[in-house]
Amino acid sequence: MPHQHATDLCRQLGIEVPLVCGAMYPCSNPELVAAASQAGALGIVQPMSLSYVHGYEFKDGLQYIRSLTTKPIGVNLILETSSRIYQERTQRWAEASVEAGIKCFVTALGNPAWVVKLAHAHGITVFHDVTNATHANKALDAGVDGFICVNNRAGGHAGKLEPQALYDEIAPLGKPVICAGGIGHAEQLKQMLTIGYAGAQLGTRFIATTECSAHDDYKQAILSAEESDIVLTEKLSGVPVAVINTPYIESIGIKAGPIARWLLQNRRGKHLMRTIYTLQSVYKLKKASLGGSGYKDYWQAGKSAGQIRQVKRVEEIVNEFQAAL
Template sequence: MIIPELKIGHLTAKVPIVQGGMGVGISLSSLAAAVANCGAIGVISGIEPGFTLEHYSKNKFQANIDGLIHHIRRARELAPQGIIGVNIMTAINNFDDMVKAAVKEKIDVIFAGAGLPMKLPELVKDSMTKIAPIVSSGKVAQLICKQWDRKHSYLPDAIVVEGPEAGGHLGFSVEELERIEDFSLKRLVQEVLEAIKPFEEKYDRKIPVIAGGGVYDGADIAALLEAGASGVQMSTRFVATYECDASPEFKQAYIDAKEEDVMIIKSPVGMPGRAIRNTFLEKVYKNEKPKGIKCINCLKPCNPAETLYCIADALINAQKGNLDMGFAFAGAKVHRVDRLMSVKELINELMEDLKKQ
């Protein structure tokens, strides 16, 4: 197969891969810059990016804005010619402020999931920043396009469709995840393409669809490109790289994971999530709630009185390597990851594999 470029507005990535945004602190400036330097799109996670800053415990919202700005600037320094994006969850309480900070820093692309980012077009108005909502169905893609068209006369610059094999928070019910074969990523891509067609015709421009969730090798990429996707989003494979911002212990959890270790959890965010089973998760889902939870109301759907644990704390602990007090989100194919490699080695391997398809 001839490797196609991925075009999002005026941006052109020679490698049709978007590295998924992984929080907390799994994809920051080191990983995003390394990916961007290889011709793909590197993405900084906008979930608690200020957790290492001294003022994080005193003013979390400001620390996260400062952290986001720091990592955008650092990624730019490390990859001056590369395409850098940020992933900002719609579910966070300071979504608007985080988006505005990213736009002010002239970020190339904002990816927004975990909710419907209906205000996003007005937040990037008069900027060069491209916006790409993350959806789980053609119905949601159609709803966003309809609202953006009606209220803002704007269409998504790209759409990411995440299937049920993705890691992290999933846009599917637990019941749907038990019928995973009914929601194949190829089928979802075709469903989204059909849903956005009227809007593409109205505006006389193509909306590139990027497919993510369970994408592991060149054969997976080829199948999705043939189904009509313009590119793919990959996250799990980038964790087991030297440049990934996670701790060595976090990366080792990926390398050690077996297929039966992957589980679906009920997250405080209000969505199901896919994670690697460990003692922390087994304890909290037996209602052994951690003591001393200090909630600062970072997520719109989270109810501190009912939540089993603070997801921000758990993910920060895991990022730092303290997996006794946290856990690792991961995609369905994490059990196939067996070693560490460089980002360059990984992307070269994927592209060579893709050429053979």
């Protein structure tokens, strides 16, 4: 592998290919996470997905993944602070992850300081999702080991910057940087490594796999989508989420309604709106992912969908990416 930063990342995370199978609510079923790690990449567990969508008590789910692979796995912690119950649950997930011997936390939103403290006491690495230098600087102060740079092409909550511009903002902080967003093909990983990224986190590409338990209609929609079919909707969580544009999405529009917008502008209203949105989206996304085309309300996918033309096995994808380096 000619890229030193990619080699260093692989060593840091104990993986063979500088690829991360990103956390996906609701698509991260345990078999998908395990298959990514087993193939030599890093599979990331999404705790809400594991318990609420796929029906495992968190510890049992981790153990099940451990029975499928002994290679490194990571856990995603969304550090949302609007609900105390969720915060306490996040803490329990973090502690159970430490007990299960995970390799890495991928934190998102909020202040990762408490996760860093816990992780570093147990030799675990913390990568924080960032979309700009302001958030990255705060996470750097909290002691994170690296950044996942979520660009404007990503599935899930997309960023605003192109991959190169985001690299230019975050790389000067001196930590390893992983590119997230828009990568559906092995050649694109090579391009990102040439920019200076140490590796890539992929989401959408791993939905269209035999190991992902998402409904086949959802996978087919990814295969048929072009880049221009991916739109950002605020209807799901109040902040833009990338989805495939279907007649349903067109019929409801992509902007948050006037009352939601007004509530989102002040602090207390924001918490209320976030709670309403979270409850709604947790339910709608589960339904859309597991149900077929009658439920195509929200099929989340990034612009990488434009590069994805075939459902493949996870190992096949990871091998293709490795071979291209």
